Amino acid sequence: MALQLASVKLWADNKNTAHEAYDGPVLRVAIMGLGGYGTRVAGAMQYCTKAKLVGAISGTPKKLTDWQDSFGIPAKNCYNYQTYHQIKNNPDIDAVYITTPNGLHHDMALAVAKAGKHVICEKPMALNAVQGQEMVDACKAAGVKLLVGYRMHFEPHTLEVIRMRKAGELGKILFFRGLCGFKIGDPKQWRLNKELAGGGSLMDIGIYAINGARYMTGEEPIWVTAQETKTDPVKFKEGVDETIQFQFGFPSGATASCLSTYNQNNLDKFFLNGEKGWAEMQPSTGYGPIKGRTHKGELNQPVTTHQTVQMDEFSDILLNGKQPVVPVDGNEAVKDLKIIDAIYAAVKTGKKVELSL
Structure with a gap:
């Protein structure tokens, strides 16, 4: 984790990522899947102005406690794979970013949508187009939005x-x-x-x-x-x-x-x-x-930290209705x-x- 965060901080400290004053709505995100990429996103989000990491979901108890310490996540916003459906009752979480292996995306996205939270999913979004369409339909039926981690669309x-x-x-x-x-x-x-x-x-x-x-x-x-x-x-x-x-x-x-x-x-x-x-x-x-x-x-x-920019842009899309240059x-x-x-x-x-x- 330390290596991941050091790498992220190196890019985030670049002069081109300097923050501008922002007083609008902030997207409150829980990350599901606390592996290498989830950790990279979490580190990058420390430099976001429009999105904030507030929750974590993992099947490994030690990862949850480590993230509580590293990112200041409250214990009440941490869940495992048996309990994460309870985010439905947590008003502090707006969206869940799924960074688990591809084969888990479909079922997890359906559960997150059912819980009434916006879904952000890593790519490829599913194992095939049938699964992907089911995810789109489930989010639409639940009245939540579905975004995918196409970070290059903001580079x-x-x-x-x-x-x-x-x-x-x-x-x-x-x-x-x-x-x-x-x-x-x-x-x-x-x-x-x-x-x-x-x-x-x-x-x-x-x-x-x-x-x-x-x-x-x-x-x-x-x-x-x-x-x-x-x-x-x-x-x-x-x-x-x-x-x-x-x-x-x-x-x-x-x-x-x-x-x-x-x-x-x-x-x-x-x-x-x-x-x-x-x-x-x-x-x-x-x-x-x-x-x-x-x-x-x-x-x-400008050189940017892709995940920092992506999460701020996702906040604008989900909370302010912004339309990106390339769809996500x-x-x-x-x-x-x-x-x-x-x-x-x-x-x-x-x-x-x-x-x-």
Whole structure:
């Protein structure tokens, strides 16, 4: 936890994250799933102005006591996985951020919605599009909102490329390339467990290329083709993909070529090409500083702590009705899940799969 917080503080102390005076409503959040990413979000939230960490939900008692000490969370706002439905009776919590393994998102989101709290869920939102739509429907029926942790939708360098594309500075978009991956370690971790992860690299790092292809081109894919490569069937068991290459076609005629892998480092790269110009980002989605350049020169937008900005933006969306440049709601996530379903179908059949989003 100390390492996570030190990393977050390093970015939060950057001069570009200086606070501005704020006296509006504050979103009060409980985090469910106190692992590595939950801890990163918690640390980043210490620097939010519009959102506050007020609760914690975990199946590990020691984590709950540690978080009470580290983040000043009152014991009355701490729950385990058997008692968290009781948040219904806790007026101090507005929303729950689910950062548990993918396979747990669906049931937890339904329970949080039933308790009358807004749902914030990490991506991918569910294991498939059917589950995702059920989450959207449950939140709508409960009268609560559903947001997904698309932190890159608020990242300044990313938003500048989107602005340039919308302004026509790149001309007609022709091609996108997204390379996402890393060499995964511990073979016993949940990310290599089909039941908990729902797949392999595609369900973890590949989501960035999928979503990135959509917000970079500004279009929805209408077909997908895909191929899987597996060099270690012991580590990457049946249903857990090691490497998948996938391609999209868009209504304008633009195409995308992407790679998702658990067997290569030195990736995390986006490239967008148009008739008048281009944009390249590397790193394009990592936690540290995003770097990029275009045909006009280097991108020099502010460096931010992604999770701090995301949670403040989520507060504005949930409490003030703000509309983000790129959607971050459940419907946006269902589209990604439909694409993931199509990629897996294309891998299995070897055929082009038509899409209608």
